[in-house]
Amino acid sequence: MRRDIFQAIADPTRRAILVLVAVQAMTPNAIAEHFDIKRQSISKHLRILSECDLLVPRQEGREIFYELKIDKMKEIDTWLDQFRKIMEESFKQLDEVLFTLKNKKK
């Protein structure tokens, strides 16, 4: 059972759930109302999202409110950082090339 954050957000329903819950913590039933999917299937998604720490359940009587753990989202951002860094490097090298060319012109 792979259970990383990237596999979690691969599913469009799960991404939509995250957006919903981001605005306001919600119960499985309330979430299910927004989809053409049985409540149990939503539950399965919530389990996956919880297992990789994107959501956190908070019990309140017989209801369970699922809340977004925004910090976990930052992991995606961190992954993107690699590319920002690499691209920055590329531009730096490009700048050097351009600088060299400019100097040669003189």
Added chain:
Amino acid sequence: MRRDIFQAIADPTRRAILVLVAVQAMTPNAIAEHFDIKRQSISKHLRILSECDLLVPRQEGREIFYELKIDKMKEIDTWLDQFRKIMEESFKQLDEVLFTLKNKKK
């Protein structure tokens, strides 16, 4: 056949390929050397990454160099923006609450 960027980066091999290619455009054979996977399987991954515009193939004789299309990566960032916005709103509301509390104290 789902083919969106989130499904593309769900696979760890594909994420590694993206990082490799980000540094420098590479041929399928060169990429395959970095994995314990047959070249043909890598080809399949390259096809998927190309189909959702994360990579671009550049033919050079009988070799094909796959290059990262960094712009496409920004789509992930754009998706994350939703959450940044929502969180910003939450903090704004929290600030208001704190402000009200402070005033009540007086």
Added chain:
DNA sequence: AATTTGCGCAGCCGATTGGCTTCACATATA
């Protein structure tokens, strides 16, 4: 106490995934 409500779990099932092997084909190279 009986019923309703909110929920998760287990198990079924067709579709998809991500490996693999075998092949065909075009471009170097001998």
Added chain:
DNA sequence: TATATGTGAAGCCAATCGGCTGCGCAAATT
């Protein structure tokens, strides 16, 4: 021209995915 090399496409297969239904259980309501 014959051979070696770089590549993608097709098809196989076990594992996983994402729906579904049918439970059981605890909390709330009657």
